[in-house]
Amino acid sequence: MAKRPFEGLKVIEYGEIISAPYCGRLLAGLGAEVIKVENPGSGDKARANGPFPGDVPHPEKSGLYLSLNANKMGVTLNLEKKKGKDVFKKLIETADVLVENNIRGYMDGLGLGYETLKAINPRLVMVSITPFGQTGPYKDYKAYHINSCGAGGMSIGIGDPAREPLTMPLSQGGYEAGLSAATAVLAALLARAKTGKGQFIDISEVEVWATTHAGQYVLTFLYRGVTGIRRGTHGPQVYPCEIFPCKDGYISLIAPQIEQWVRFVEVLGNPEWSKEPRYRNRRAMAEEYPDEVNALIIPWMMARTKEEILKACQDNRVPCVPIYDIKEVMNNRQIKAMNFFVELDHPEAGKLQYPKGPCLFEKTDWQWNKSAPLLGENNAQVFGERLGYSPNEIAAMKKSGVI
């Protein structure tokens, strides 16, 4: 077996839906031991979210849950009960990382806040993911992904300027917050190797959007007074940054460099209109009459398929590609050449394909050995073998609803 970079790293994940689980997934895919702690009974809320095979809800067949929790061990633990807290503290004693995305203050309220856990294990790195962070006037605001995306400055940039702004599809904010959390955890672990001490990390999903992803727009506001960045199928400043219909779907074209536009016009066959001054002012074309220019190009597009356009443009170094749907992505020749998908078998959901990971590591690549855990699948292993509770004690915990 190839080497796994995080071999030996012990992570406790007490979080649900997307953000904390994606953080755990990034670590688990590179070899960390991730113990996912779920509430007894219903478990991670993602288990109630689809998609489900045949659209029939089943807590062990949630596509969302399955896609985020492979390679993890699963235990159930009720942290509202004293015994549950005691068991959790024992897990923390030997852990390197705790990742959680409960509402702000929930862990403190349980008596399991960072200060308490640090006293048990000073090497612990704890990351809390919340919508607005641990401080500031909105720290206790309730927010789902659409709310964080809106406050984070992304939504205002998506959609038709005459219609409502759109949120990022499929809760992207949860993934981005989890990714920032995982990256910050690694920075804290590298620091711990020198100082011997863990630390607390505060990740705000709103801030992840407002900085790394949408932060550059503050500049266009400051220097140009531009606040409305939503332009439908059009793009700003320089034509073209456009979405076009074609014979069998849609394509996306952008040509920031003048040479790229010239080459695109050549691909079109240097039509007469392209020589008129009105169609040489790329700024006006973008800001004032993009639909008019599009109308001149659409007939060429509609006569061709996505793949024909891709070839014609890319052969001439014009940045233009098809808008692939999920089926086309999964069957794409490039993604297949990269072996991007791995197949895992799950006792309830069966064989499914999962994305391997966001990049390729030459020597320590992603390894997926096991699909997502059944609810409480590893209780005996973790509580018994790992923490040393006897079968009788475990049975008693089960009876009293602790696990």
Added chain:
Amino acid sequence: MQSLEGYRLLDFGTALAGPQVGQLLADLGMEVIKIETRVKPDGLRLGRPIVGDDIAGGDDGKWLDMQPMFHVTNRNKLSFTINLKQPGAMDVFKRLVKISDVVLDNSSPGVMARLGLDQAELQKIKSDIISITLTGCGEFGPMRDTLVYAPLIIALGGLESLLGYYGDKIPMNLAPGYGDTNASMHGAFAVLAALWHREQTGEGQHVSLAESYAVTNLLGEAIMDYKMNGRVQGLQGNRHPTLCPHGNYPCQGDDKWVSIAVDTEEEWKNLCTGLGAPEWIADKRFADKNARRQHWEELDKLIAAKTAQHGAYDITDILQKVNVAATPVMNCEDQFSDPHFREREVNVEIQHPIIGTEYVYNNPMRLADMPPTIRRPAPSIGENNDYVLKDLLGYSQQEVAAMVERKIIF
């Protein structure tokens, strides 16, 4: 002390995706040296700066150092100008590789190899070096040479096909460069993962990040739906698979909106009372989540009629007080002046030697004991040549002068 102090990264990044990897790491204390040359500067250094004629007027020789877009993703970095194609330059550069930990680039597949700086060559110089290359579609395979920018990355990766109004056919453009920024955040993660591995084993390696598929990696729900049900998900609009209502609703003012999302029945009841429409609670059309989902459009219209009577901040305040998830849909002006963003310093005021006061967005990775810092503005081109050549590599003033003379340092 900062978390990544002591590590050195050589940053060949240009435009957004590459440089932002270096920026995210530099904020946490890594020494990031931007490798540049005046022969072909980073595109973001070029053109007329957007800072206004009062500042940009006059000496256009300074424009290279006056680009706000360049400044945000290159703050905290040092600049070293070396023309690697000049005879003798590679010998100098190799000495720098020898004392570095990571080499970063987002050039097209094969460019680093042609420079003699791919992993195989770098390893000969420093055995445990880590290198990372960000490309649109990967470094091998039939589509590796596809020319892309951020909007095309999300088109190839599948996200764009989901981005648009529910019921429409044509997808909407995404103004922020998510195809790039998602790649850079994953790139920063990958660099640290490779460093962690090196610390455990002494082994370096190459990391290859395909920006399009870093996007696909986040579409698990749609991938599973296709595999489980053969269903190809289309434009999502503001609909959510389980939450309802779930949308951005109009408010008083020009292009002002509030986002509202409801999960539980308790939240639903609170929304009704918060909006001054307690009669909806007993309305059979909205009796439970499924009923509300069936009458989605009617419900959205009713909510919009209520929110339109309020300012976005006012209705947010009203709804948050009754424990309903609501936030203003903020634009950059809102964010810039918002009290929460101010208190948490989401945008940081810094001083730039030419522009004066400027703002850069902060880093979201808030390590409590070792927070990210903005220590210095983006470097002017070649600003740190002396530091690199004399302090790090031990060249004398005369040797440096000779390199400048021979346009190795340029």
